Amino acid sequence: MIDDGRIGSDCSVFCGHCQLQATGSVVGALTDDDPPISGGLYLVRCSHCRRGVLVEGHFVVFPFGEDENDYASHLNTLWPKVQSTLSHLVPGDLQRAYEEARTCFSAGAYTAAAVMVRRTLEGVCADQGVTAKVLMRALQELRDTGKIEGRLFDWAQALRVLGNQGAHFTGQDVDREDAADALALCEALLDYIYVLTIRYEEFMQRRKPSP
Ligand SMILES: [Zn+2]
Secondary structure (H helix, E strand, C coil): CCCCCCCCCEEEEEECCCCEEEEEEEEEEEECCCCCEEEEEEEEEECCCCCEEEEEEEEEECCCCCCCCCEEEEEEEEECCCCCCCCCCCCHHHHHHHHHHHHHHHCCCHHHHHHHHHHHHHHHHHHCCCCCCCHHHHHHHHHHCCCCCHHHHHHHHHCHHHHCCCCCCCCCCCCHHHHHHHHHHHHHHHHHHHHHHHHHHHHHHHHCCCC
16 A cells, blocks of 8 residues: 655664765655554655655554654665775675775664774785785885885775774774775775776786786
């Protein structure tokens, strides 16, 4: 049945257009369950970009709530989804670590996202045979051995979340901006090492005069 009971309700959804968790309002609903739990497909308008997001899930109306507007929603975004931006050339375990960082970021878990970025970068260093244990030292080693360029290292150094041992319990949460910067650096570094460098080496190989 088409249920318009939830139309106009506010909810929290992951907007694939904005790539962030946003508030939205239900503009269309297709459900087949009865209250207090109404599950189904919902079309939600993101309050950030005003575009439509298709979600599935349910609204739970609290039995002892003030009125029918006292509810919780558990909604999964079906469209548009988080887009993976990494090349297939990036090793699988590093891709998974990076995607997990993005998933944390999308859910608004910025401290967890920063922790996953550190983990990804540590993975890159290990994969590249770096021996230094502390992340900043390890990145320095990547720079000194010519595996990353100076600007990437300077960028990493400038990121507070990477420098202040964000993985440890400091009582300070990571904010959205810092987590977004850390993700951007992580992606640039993966691209540099696994895409640009490999393409460049292949290119140089092809240009070598055959003996
Ligand atoms: Zn949006």
